[in-house]
Amino acid sequence: MKIFISQLFDKERLITRLIASAGYSAILFVLLIFYFLISEGLPALGEVSLHSLLGTRWYPIEEYYGLLPLISGSLMVTLGATAIAMPIGIGTAVFIAEVAPRWAREILKPLVEVLGGLPSVVLGLIGFLILSPALRVNLNLATGLTAFTGSLLLAAISIPTIISVAEDALDSVPRSYRDAALALGATEWQTIWRVTLPAARSGVLTAGMLGVGRAIGETMTVMMVTGNAPVLANSLRMLFMPARTMTATIAAEMGEVARGSVHYHVLFLIGIGLFMISLVVNVTASAVVFRQRKRSERILS
Amino acid sequence: MVKISIEHFHLTYSDGAESLRDITIDIPARAISVFLGPAGGGKSSLLRALNRLNDLADVRSVSGQIRLFGDNGQTIDILDPQTDVVALRRLVSMVFARPVTLPLSIRGNLTYGLEVAGMRQNNLLGEAVERSLQQAALWEEVKDRLDEPAAALSGGQQQRLCLARSLAMQPEVILLDEPTSGLDPISTSKVEASLQEIKNNYTIVLVPHSVQQAARVADHAAFFLQGELIEAAPGPNLFINPTDKRTQDYVEGRFG
Ligand SMILES: Nc1ncnc2c1ncn2[C@@H]1O[C@H](COP(=O)(O)OP(=O)(O)OP(=O)(O)O)[C@@H](O)[C@H]1O
Ligand SMILES: [Mg+2]
Numbered sequence: 035m036k037i038f039i040s041q042l043f044d045k046e047r048l049i050t051r052l053i054a055s056a057g058y059s060a061i062l063f064v065l066l067i068f069y070f071l072i073s074e075g076l077p078a079l080g081e082v083s084l085h086s087l088l089g090t091r092w093y094p095i096e097e098y099y100g101l102l103p104l105i106s107g108s109l110m111v112t113l114g115a116t117a118i119a120m121p122i123g124i125g126t127a128v129f130i131a132e133v134a135p136r137w138a139r140e141i142l143k144p145l146v147e148v149l150g151g152l153p154s155v156v157l158g159l160i161g162f163l164i165l166s167p168a169l170r171v172n173l174n175l176a177t178g179l180t181a182f183t184g185s186l187l188l189a190a191i192s193i194p195t196i197i198s199v200a201e202d203a204l205d206s207v208p209r210s211y212r213d214a215a216l217a218l219g220a221t222e223w224q225t226i227w228r229v230t231l232p233a234a235r236s237g238v239l240t241a242g243m244l245g246v247g248r249a250i251g252e253t254m255t256v257m258m259v260t261g262n263a264p265v266l267a268n269s270l271r272m273l274f275m276p277a278r279t280m281t282a283t284i285a286a287e288m289g290e291v292a293r294g295s296v297h298y299h300v301l302f303l304i305g306i307g308l309f310m311i312s313l314v315v316n317v318t319a320s321a322v323v324f325r326q327r328k329r330s331e332r333i334l335s
Numbered sequence: 336m337v338k339i340s341i342e343h344f345h346l347t348y349s350d351g352a353e354s355l356r357d358i359t360i361d362i363p364a365r366a367i368s369v370f371l372g373p374a375g376g377g378k379s380s381l382l383r384a385l386n387r388l389n390d391l392a393d394v395r396s397v398s399g400q401i402r403l404f405g406d407n408g409q410t411i412d413i414l415d416p417q418t419d420v421v422a423l424r425r426l427v428s429m430v431f432a433r434p435v436t437l438p439l440s441i442r443g444n445l446t447y448g449l450e451v452a453g454m455r456q457n458n459l460l461g462e463a464v465e466r467s468l469q470q471a472a473l474w475e476e477v478k479d480r481l482d483e484p485a486a487a488l489s490g491g492q493q494q495r496l497c498l499a500r501s502l503a504m505q506p507e508v509i510l511l512d513e514p515t516s517g518l519d520p521i522s523t524s525k526v527e528a529s530l531q532e533i534k535n536n537y538t539i540v541l542v543p544h545s546v547q548q549a550a551r552v553a554d555h556a557a558f559f560l561q562g563e564l565i566e567a568a569p570g571p572n573l574f575i576n577p578t579d580k581r582t583q584d585y586v587e588g589r590f591g
Contacts, residue, residue: 213388214435214497218448218504219425228447233438 071309075302082300092264092278094287094297104304106267107181107277111256114185114273115192115249120242122189123196127241130197131204132226143201150194158258161187166259173274179261181277187255192245199244203237204230236322243319250312253281262286280304337404338364338508338538339385339413344399346380348392354380356562358399363555367530367539371549372559373590378542381559382510385540386427387413387420403427406507425452428501432513432544434493436485441477444485444496448504463503471499472529491522498529508538516544527552546586550574558582 078087082099089100130142165186166178207230215225231238261276264283284301291298339362346355355377362368370378383389384401401413405426412418425448437444445464446454454460464481468474473495477488485496494514501509511530515523530539530552543549549556556574557567558581566579577583584590 208435210431210433210435211437213391213429214431215437215447216391217386217388217424217429217431218451218500219421219428220448220451221421224451228439228451229437 068309071302071306075299075304075306078296078299078303081296087300087303090266092283094291094300097296099296099300101300101304101307103264103266104278104280104283105307106272107260107264108250108279108281110181110267110273110277111184111188111260111279112246112249114182115188116242116246118185118189119192119196119245119249123193123241123245124200124238126193127197127200127204127238128226128231131201132230133222143198146194146197146201149190150198154191154252154255155258157187157190158255161255161259175274177261177276179259179276180274181260181267182273184256184260184277184279185273187259188249188252191252191255192248195248196241196245199241200234200238203234203241206237207233239322240319243315243322247312247315247319250308250315251281253285257282257285280308284308336364337361339404339540340400340402341381342400342402344381344384344397344401346377346384346389346397347395348380349395350393351395354562355384358564360557360564360567362538362540364404364538365535366554367534367541367552368555368557369541369543369549369553370557370559371543371546371585372565373585375561376559377562378559379512382429382512382540382542385413385508385510386424386429387418388424388429390420403508425504426506427508427510428504428506429510429512430494430497430501430514432516434490434497434517436488436493436496439485440482441485441488441496442481444500445503448500452504463505467499467503470502470529470533471495472525472532473499489522491518491525494518494522495526495529498526502533502537506537508540509533511539511541513542513544515548523548546574546588550586558585560585 078099086099087101089098090102091098091100092103126142126146130139130146134142161183162179166180166183168178169175169180169183170178211229211233212225215229216222220228256279260279260282262278262282263276264278265272265275267273267277284304287297288301291301341358341360341362344355344358345353347353358381370381372378380389383392384397385403389397397414399414403411403413403423403426405411411423411426413423437447439447442464445467446460449460449463454463465474465478468477473492476492477496485493488496494517498509498511498514515526518526527548530541533539534554541552543552550571553570553573555567555569558565558573558577558579560581566573566577566582568577573582574586577586
């Protein structure tokens with residue numbers, strides 16, 4: 035009997051240890067990645083002057099390491115994608131959750147999931163073969179490989195995420211809220227606009243942030259359709275010209291750069307920048323959601 | 336005077352079961368009518384038919400006729416698909432079992448219905464806020480915090496706010512579906528008192544949460560059992576000498 039208990043005890047301890055080590059190793063890996071990024075990227079700050087890093091030319095072969103074109107390219111493509119994806123995504127979510135008849139909902143919901151599961155390379159291919167020629171002809175551009183093309187595709191990639199998260203949020207608004215608003219003589223749209231959406235806002239906000247997060251990190255599609263010309267975006271017209279994002283730069287150039295060279299270090303510096311940006315987006319998102327939740331918990335309790 | 340006349344009303348949900356069968360009853364104006372009966376009797380379904388809130392539920396079919404005699408002399412055919420439901424719901428307001436405050440301030444909750452109805456003048460809105468809160472016996476408790484979120488009120492206050500919200504619209508009929516089921520006795524008596532207060536100006540239809548409450552407030556009472564209207568009578572009669580055995584068993588607490 036005594037032996038049995040101590041065996042049991044050992045087993046418990048073993049399992050606890052295993053789980054704990056799995057947890058700690060996750061933290062360890064993140065720290066290692068961060069350390070690696072820093073150790074490969076920070077030397078760039080010593081090798082290239084800040085002045086040149088803030089330059090407007092990215093031409094590594096001749097030692098021009100201006101990051102502004104890449105940063106502005108990323109910003110332009112991402113903001114464009116967000117501006118397109120948010121209204122469409124949230125609008126569709128409202129339609130599916132609130133307006134669509136049941137049969138339409140039952141078709142649309144799985145369809146959105148399927149869209150969300152499309153590998154981004156496939157979307158990139160469609161963008162490259164169909165969207166970009168169509169844009170070139172219809173908008174009368176020199177090339178269809180532009181920042182705008184990238185924005186459109188990134189929007190297509192993030193829309194399914196936005197829809198399904200926002201739709202869940204709307205769905206979880208109690209039926210009684212809608213009844214109450216309708217019973218006061220609000221129309222269906224007034225109810226959606228003034229009651230259902232505000233009640234679901236933290237979820238809808240999360241949906242938007244997740245969508246933006248996907249758009250920032252996306253590499254493949256962007257590389258395939260934006261034309262990859264590192265030009266500083268200094269006017270709105272640049273949206274319809276080729277652009278180069280930070281992610282695409284790393285992906286395109288990392289393969290052919292000499293390890294330990296200045297160029298190599300600068301690419302890692304860009305990586306640190308991306309890491310920081312997504313950190314900021316995520317922290318803001320969770321802070322906003324957390325604040326909202328705390329407020330609504332206080333309110334609903 | 337009859338406010339709402341219900342004739343041969345049937346209602347079937349999409350699962351096929353007939354939830355209300357051949358209901359015929361008149362609801363008198365400016366009095367409190369109660370619909371009582373055990374769970375599943377169809378009281379809520381009937382109430383929700385009166386302002387067409389059933390439109391949103393899985394209703395397969397309704398038949399019969401429900402007419403509302405408006406104060407302006409107009410007769411509204413409630414079940415007619417052509418009837419403007421938004422206008423109807425402004426005349427026939429509803430308070431639910433669980434207080435549902437909208438995610439707005441106290442004032443915002445009260446003015447919401449008026450604003451969507453197109454009222455913009457701040458002085459009129461302010462008057463409506465004070466008047467409705469007075470009627471619902473809530474004014475003293477909240478007059479200094481009208482801009483706080485409504486959800487910060489206690490449950491009993493929230494329910495009176497919901498009543499005030501209905502009153503702010505100055506409807507002709509107020510439907511209340513077990514409005515005090517989640518409230519303590521003190522809040523309950525406050526709600527009942529304000530119903531007594533307002534019944535001279537409004538037609539009130541109440542699904543009570545207990546037979547005792549029904550007996551306390553009813554000017555007219557109707558007993559529903561499994562989708563049928565068993566018996567309807569002026570207030571005390573139904574409780575003192577019911578004609579039907581089943582009504583008697585229910586009001587005497589032999590089943591619930
Ligand atoms: N949305 C719905 N879909 C299908 N059936 C429903 C729906 N709402 C109610 N029913 C059915 O209709 C019948 C009457 O329900 P109703 O809610 O009107 O009863 P009630 O008298 O209000 O009961 P309670 O005292 O429990 O509130 C029940 O058998 C119920 O199952
Ligand atoms: Mg009910």
